[in-house]
Amino acid sequence: MNMIKSAFASLVLAFITTGAFAAGGDVKHADVEFSFEGPFGVYDRAAVQRGLQIYQGVCSGCHGMKFVAFRTLADENGPGLSNDQIKAFIAEAGYEVEDETGELVPAQTYDYFPAVTGAGAPDMSLLAKARADGAVHIYSILTGYTGEEKEVAGTVLYENTAYPGGWINMAPPLWGDDVEYTDGTEATLEREARDVTQFLMWAAEPTLVERKQAGVRNIIFLIIFAVMLYFVNRRVWAKVKHPE
Ligand code: HEC
Structure with a gap:
């Protein structure tokens, strides 16, 4: 019984202190x-x-x-x-x-x-x-x-x-x-x-602005590069996948 009581007490305490902390940092x-x-x-x-x-x-x-x-x-x-x-x-x-x-x-x-x-x-x-x-x-x-x-x-x-x-x-x-x-x-x-x-x-x-612009440029480059790779990949393997 005592254990339950003290467990309950610490639970309440934890609740109060976290609540107070949240309020303090609010x-x-x-x-x-x-x-x-x-x-x-x-x-x-x-x-x-x-x-x-x-x-x-x-x-x-x-x-x-x-x-x-x-x-x-x-x-x-x-x-x-x-x-x-x-x-x-x-x-x-x-x-x-x-x-x-x-x-x-x-x-x-x-x-x-x-x-x-x-x-x-x-x-x-x-x-x-x-x-x-x-x-x-x-x-x-x-x-x-x-x-x-x-x-x-x-x-x-x-x-x-x-x-x-x-x-x-x-x-x-x-x-x-x-x-x-x-x-x-x-x-x-x-x-x-x-x-x-x-x-x-x-x-x-x-x-900040230069970095953002460089980021956008890099993403555009990566998209173009990915599309290119896709077509190169298709072409390179075309003969293997579809032999005449
Ligand atoms: C009369 C002196 C004084 C003037 C004028 C003043 N400040 Fe302050 N400012 C302080 C002091 C002192 C602190 C530190 C406050 C503290 O520690 O409680 C502070 C803190 C701040 C903070 C919080 C900083 C942090 O630690 O996050 C900001 C933001 C700020 N000032 C912006 C400004 C801006 C913008 C202006 C002009 C529009 C300005 N202050 C004008 C004295 C001044």
Whole structure:
């Protein structure tokens, strides 16, 4: 009897703990799709450019991007900026680097986005790749704030349905109308979140489109090759199978 009781107790316990674990890890991902998904997916250049504007204007104060060089903003599959546009972007944003004497000088196109340290915010160079389903994760966090906040040991935490644990140590960075888009697009919260996600995905995986295109080319090649082999095979064996 005792054995049955304790077996029952551990069963109940297991049920409760797995249930609690599932609840703790329960993150709500937004139902969102991006142009770069699927075998023919590509980055939406206008969105990537607007996302760059959001990153620069809103996120770059806390999140660095130390593995991304300014010159890569020329990427045809990404932002596709001209050399002059990149120079103008650097100048307008006022990015600076230290020269060999330690003095701050204007950044050049071959320099990298600054690393931001100390704020406790992860670097964004690879964030979209470092998280499972990274693009959806980023978009969901940006749009997942409930408006609730609490203070824990002097730190304000913000309730966020997409963040593991449900509370994030980042005030809502986007509200809508945070930037005035240079291309005239209306800057709603969802639009901004989508655009900065496009940009961050490109930053983390700039060769995504080339890889997909190579994959599709390989599959087409393999199909043609298979058809060819079929006919060659028939021809080679024709005399054996159907002797005159
Ligand atoms: C005021 C500083 C600040 C700004 C501005 C800011 N963030 Fe954050 N962000 C943080 C901090 C700090 C964390 C870590 C939160 C934590 O550990 O709870 C964070 C975490 C995140 C995460 C979760 C990262 C993970 O570990 O999965 C994402 C996504 C994110 N930020 C995106 C953005 C985007 C996009 C912007 C610009 C629109 C932005 N943040 C602007 C401070 C900031």
